Amino acid sequence: MAAKSIISRPVYGTLSPQAGKHHLFVADAEGALAIIGMAKNAPAGFFDGAEIVFIPGPDGKHVGSLEALKPAQFHLAPSFASLLPRLKQTLTNAHMGLRLYLSGTEGLIGQAMQVALEAGIDHTSMQTEHRGSLARRMQCVHCKGITENVTTQPATCAHCGLLLLVRDHYSRRLAAFQGVCINAEDRSEIPPMEEIFR
Amino acid sequence: MSTGTTKLDVVVSDVVPVNDLVTRFHFRRRDRELLPTFSGGAHVVVEMRDGERTRLNPYSLMGSPLDTREYTISVRRDDVGRGGSLFMHRSVKPGLEMVISYPVNLFSLDLRARKHLMLAGGIGITPFMAQTSQLAGSGGNFELHYTSRTASLGTYADLLQQRYDRRVRLYHDDLDERIELDRLLSSQPLGTHLYVCGPAGMINWVRDRAAALGWPAETVHFEHFAAPQPGAPFDVTLAVTGKTIRVGSQQSLLEAIEAAGVDPPYLCRGGVCGQCETNVVSHDGKFIHNDHWLSEEDHRSACKIMPCVSRFEGKSLVLER
Amino acid sequence: MGITFRKETFRDDFTFRNSPEHIRRFPFPFHEDSYMYAVNIEPHVVGPKGSVLENLIDVDEHYVAEMQDRALVLAEDPLRCQSLPHMTLAGWDLLELLMEQQALGYPEHFTLTRDGDRWRWINRPLGIDDTFTFGDTSTLPYGPMEYITRQSQGDFCILDQRDGNLWMDAGMVTTQADWSLDFDIGMNFFEWHAPVPLAHEKGIFIRALKFLTNIQQGKPARRLNWTMTINPRLDTSPENYHKWGPDRTTVTPENVGDKVHLRVELQSFWRLPRSNGIVFPIRCYLIKMDELVTQPKWARRLHRVIRDLPEELATYKGLTRYRPTLVEWLLKLDDGSPTSPGFGPDSVF
Numbered sequence: 092m093a094a095k096s097i098i099s100r101p102v103y104g105t106l107s108p109q110a111g112k113h114h115l116f117v118a119d120a121e122g123a124l125a126i127i128g129m130a131k132n133a134p135a136g137f138f139d140g141a142e143i144v145f146i147p148g149p150d151g152k153h154v155g156s157l158e159a160l161k162p163a164q165f166h167l168a169p170s171f172a173s174l175l176p177r178l179k180q181t182l183t184n185a186h187m188g189l190r191l192y193l194s195g196t197e198g199l200i201g202q203a204m205q206v207a208l209e210a211g212i213d214h215t216s217m218q219t220e221h222r223g224s225l226a227r228r229m230q231c232v233h234c235k236g237i238t239e240n241v242t243t244q245p246a247t248c249a250h251c252g253l254l255l256l257v258r259d260h261y262s263r264r265l266a267a268f269q270g271v272c273i274n275a276e277d278r279s280e281i282p283p284m285e286e287i288f289r
Numbered sequence: 290m291s292t293g294t295t296k297l298d299v300v301v302s303d304v305v306p307v308n309d310l311v312t313r314f315h316f317r318r319r320d321r322e323l324l325p326t327f328s329g330g331a332h333v334v335v336e337m338r339d340g341e342r343t344r345l346n347p348y349s350l351m352g353s354p355l356d357t358r359e360y361t362i363s364v365r366r367d368d369v370g371r372g373g374s375l376f377m378h379r380s381v382k383p384g385l386e387m388v389i390s391y392p393v394n395l396f397s398l399d400l401r402a403r404k405h406l407m408l409a410g411g412i413g414i415t416p417f418m419a420q421t422s423q424l425a426g427s428g429g430n431f432e433l434h435y436t437s438r439t440a441s442l443g444t445y446a447d448l449l450q451q452r453y454d455r456r457v458r459l460y461h462d463d464l465d466e467r468i469e470l471d472r473l474l475s476s477q478p479l480g481t482h483l484y485v486c487g488p489a490g491m492i493n494w495v496r497d498r499a500a501a502l503g504w505p506a507e508t509v510h511f512e513h514f515a516a517p518q519p520g521a522p523f524d525v526t527l528a529v530t531g532k533t534i535r536v537g538s539q540q541s542l543l544e545a546i547e548a549a550g551v552d553p554p555y556l557c558r559g560g561v562c563g564q565c566e567t568n569v570v571s572h573d574g575k576f577i578h579n580d581h582w583l584s585e586e587d588h589r590s591a592c593k594i595m596p597c598v599s600r601f602e603g604k605s606l607v608l609e610r
Numbered sequence: 611m612g613i614t615f616r617k618e619t620f621r622d623d624f625t626f627r628n629s630p631e632h633i634r635r636f637p638f639p640f641h642e643d644s645y646m647y648a649v650n651i652e653p654h655v656v657g658p659k660g661s662v663l664e665n666l667i668d669v670d671e672h673y674v675a676e677m678q679d680r681a682l683v684l685a686e687d688p689l690r691c692q693s694l695p696h697m698t699l700a701g702w703d704l705l706e707l708l709m710e711q712q713a714l715g716y717p718e719h720f721t722l723t724r725d726g727d728r729w730r731w732i733n734r735p736l737g738i739d740d741t742f743t744f745g746d747t748s749t750l751p752y753g754p755m756e757y758i759t760r761q762s763q764g765d766f767c768i769l770d771q772r773d774g775n776l777w778m779d780a781g782m783v784t785t786q787a788d789w790s791l792d793f794d795i796g797m798n799f800f801e802w803h804a805p806v807p808l809a810h811e812k813g814i815f816i817r818a819l820k821f822l823t824n825i826q827q828g829k830p831a832r833r834l835n836w837t838m839t840i841n842p843r844l845d846t847s848p849e850n851y852h853k854w855g856p857d858r859t860t861v862t863p864e865n866v867g868d869k870v871h872l873r874v875e876l877q878s879f880w881r882l883p884r885s886n887g888i889v890f891p892i893r894c895y896l897i898k899m900d901e902l903v904t905q906p907k908w909a910r911r912l913h914r915v916i917r918d919l920p921e922e923l924a925t926y927k928g929l930t931r932y933r934p935t936l937v938e939w940l941l942k943l944d945d946g947s948p949t950s951p952g953f954g955p956d957s958v959f
Contacts, residue, residue, distance in 0.1 A: 099797065099804035111503025112475055187477040188503035211403050211480020215773075216505030232790055232848045235689070253852060260805055264796040271848055275855030276931060295828040325827055326706075326883035354884060391827050397886040399772055400696040423884075427699065427745075507773050556824070564824065 100259040103200070103221035108133045112188035114141040115181065116162075117203045119171070120148030122195025123157050125220035129192075130160050138162045142181070144174055146199065148223070171202055178203065182210035194220040198228045198239065201266030214263055225288045229257055230267040237267055242288045245273045254281065257288070297324065297333075301385045302359055311412065311444045312378055313351075316360045316389060324357040327392035329420030330512070333360065334390040334558055339376050344544065346373040347514055347559050349415040349486075350392060351445075353422035360389070363444060365412040371519050371539045393556050396486070396512035398423070403480030405431040408468070408495055410487020414444055416512060417486065421453060434468055436460040436487070470495065474502050485511045514559025515579045515598045517541035523601050527551060527610040528570045542596035551610055553596065560598035567596050567608050574603010612718040615674040615735055621682075626842035626896065632671055633901045637662050638953050639834040639874050643914040645923075647814055651821055654830035654878045662876060665715030666830065667708060668893060669763060674735050676763050676785070676844065683784040683845050684760075689792040690847070691756050693768070693780035700768045700780060701755035702745055703882035704889050708758045733761055755780055764876075764893035767791075769799075771823060771887060778802050779887075785844040785894045787837045787873065788851070788928065807922040825881045825888060832878040837927045838936075839873045842896045861932035866939040867900035870932065872912070899936075903943050905955035910947065913940035 106129040116126055142164040143157055168174035191207055193200045200219050226240040236250025245254050255270030274280045303315035327350055337344040348362035367374045396416050407417050424431045437443035440461055449457045460466040485495045492511045499509045519539050526533050536545040556562040560580030569592055578588045580595035587593050618625040657663025713722040721732040727744040742749035750757045759766050759782035768780040776799045783791035794802040799819045839846055840857040876893040903909035917937045
């Protein structure tokens with residue numbers, strides 16, 4: 092995590108079991124470890140009312156460990172885009188008392204939170220835990236295009252090609268950090284590109 | 290900001306007994322202009338000039354926010370209180386000129402809600418009268434569950450059922466009718482907000498069950514103005530202004546401070562808004578805290594008091610006023 | 611009588627100018643010879659005749675040109691005006707406030723007639739005469755917020771109040787000092803102020819929020835903020851930063867007086883009655899250095915303020931590149947003599 096940042100930079104916690112009737116987990120890759128860690132503190136029968144939706148990482152790990160928690164429902168998805176229809180449907184039919192737990196990469200947490208916000212869940216009531224890559228989703232403030240998996244500072248916009256300073260300023264609504272042209276005043280100034288969001 | 294809110298000069302345009310305990314009061318502006326627009330859940334502070342004594346009590350506005358020709362409040366008679374409601378019932382007649390505050394809303398609807406679930410107990414129905422009018426006017430989705438001791442004390446229950454039909458459910462204590470709270474709370478669609486107004490016991494019960502059933506705190510809204518409680522008289526020194534005052538048994542500390550010519554800011558006079566928060570310089574005795582504003586830590590450390598509702602018993606009290 | 615509206619531009623050939631009367635009424639933001647953040651909030655009450663505070667919603671000689679510039683910005687980028695779904699009621703609140711205030715302050719230019727919820731609005735400078743049903747969005751060509759803010763100078767942010775915080779859930783923002791409504795919409799008070807340096811550490815925003823959440827109906831408040839802009843450009847958005855950013859490299863000792871502008875925001879805060887939200891109008895006033903230094907006190911004071919500004923603030927306000935050139939130019943107008951207290955020029959209204 093960046094040591095000194097600004098207030099709009101999301102702060103992630105550690106998943107903890109909440110009071111509620113139903114528990115929905117959305118995780119990717121190493122986010123599984125956050126669920127497994129939390130399970131140690133969960134009351135007996137907690138996972139009887141739980142659904143876990145998991146996007147495994149490239150190594151395919153953790154699927155067995157999650158299944159071993161015996162959630163009422165377990166679903167594997169190859170990508171966030173592929174689980175989106177299911178997630179939306181679940182939230183549309185859900186009742187108050189559903190608690191949401193998001194763990195894994197910032198991109199996954201941000202995008203799942205975006206869907207949940209639209210479904211009427213307040214962001215402060217969601218549990219989040221960051222695990223794995225620090226790669227960022229970035230919105231170019233100029234052309235509005237989103238660039239996924241940004242690891243460098245500055246970064247090139249995948250849409251308009253401007254060289255962007257990746258700020259810590261973050262929008263929950265867009266699930267993205269802000270990218271602003273780094274050499275707008277003098278395009279001949281080209282700062283070195285460093286790999287810093289890993 | 291100076292003390293309280295802007296004031297409105299009004300005249301009592303009607304006084305209507307509603308049932309054995311509740312009377313409704315109508316106010317119009319003395320200059321015949323429209324009153325300020327307000328939002329459902331807002332209250333006004335009514336100044337009651339009773340001989341030498343002035344009381345200021347908050348009451349929810351219960352008319353439709355869409356009609357500002359008049360404001361209406363309903364006052365439940367409290368025979369053992371400090372006399373504010375008795376004054377309203379006995380001395381306030383049509384034609385009386387009074388002063389009220391601009392409306393202030395500390396119990397606002399969350400307009401993001403997919404649905405508004407309202408739970409009222411007794412006279413706690415009044416803010417919902419305005420909120421349901423507001424929502425009905427804009428096609429809002431709401432459901433009201435209203436508990437009263439008996440059908441005859443179910444103030445405005447008939448009117449509400451007539452207006453909103455099945456969106457209103459009534460429960461009567463004398464018939465042993467009870468809200469099936471857990472079932473109700475567990476069957477609400479995601480994005481519902483809960484509003485509760487009534488006796489302290491009811492509010493606590495609903496808040497506890499909602500939390501246990503997984504309702505996030507941001508979705509649970511409640512309003513409980515603590516009425517200032519009578520108690521033994523006590524003396525207070527005001528350090529900043531160098532005055533020593535006596536708080537009478539039927540008087541609140543805030544009223545006593547005001548009577549001495551010192552005007553702390555206030556909005557709700559019910560221990561909710563935090564405006565009149567006052568630092569304690571020194572004390573020898575015990576505080577009777579009745580507010581919903583200060584933290585438990587503040588209460589324990591005896592560093593602050595809310596003079597609108599809280600009292601003191603003991604040898605000496607010095608406040609930073 | 612009434613205002614004579616100027617024909618002028620805020621882009622391309624930049625023909626914007628202030629008339630001599632408007633120079634004298636400029637809301638100069640420094641009451642002493644240095645500047646640091648403070649919670650400088652005060653009641654928004656009517657001020658002296660001839661000042662920008664003569665009316666609580668100020669309309670001036672730039673009105674028509676500013677509204678034309680806004681229309682151009684919106685045609686290019688409709689995301690500058692957004693309202694989350696729960697904010698429509700607050701939009702009607704704002705429409706009422708702006709129509710009432712403009713009609714009250716400038717009856718020769720604006721007329722509002724109300725017959726129950728049947729309203730007629732006449733805006734003579736823009737040639738508008740519309741009759742509509744208050745509360746019924748289908749009777750207006752735009753949503754209520756967009757409709758009225760296309761006819762009102764300044765940016766407008768509408769804040770929803772809940773959970774002890776303020777949430778920027780709607781706005782019309784086309785004359786901003788480098789922040790993006792599209793990015794910040796939905797954020798709370800602390801989040802959208804996150805990029806501001808120094809002020810968080812000083813606890814400024816905590817105190818400001820406490821004050822703002824207690825703003826009462828009928829008791830608006832205000833504060834001044836400032837920055838500097840090269841060329842009289844209203845639309846200094848981050849969206850177009852790559853287009854206006856290069857202007858900052860064009861400042862030379864010869865063109866400082868014409869190119870460098872002090873940009874002052876008169877921010878006011880109003881409780882909205884139906885929605886219980888807060889509207890935050892940000893009214894932008896521009897003045898070029900040549901105009902500003904016609905008041906010797908302002909010239910001396912601005913020199914000292916810019917010279918002594920902490921580095922973080924200079925960076926945040928984007929002055930770094932041209933600050934030395936500006937300070938050198940202003941130095942020639944500062945004989946070191948004292949300045950009188952207060953904001954006004956030495957020759958008072």
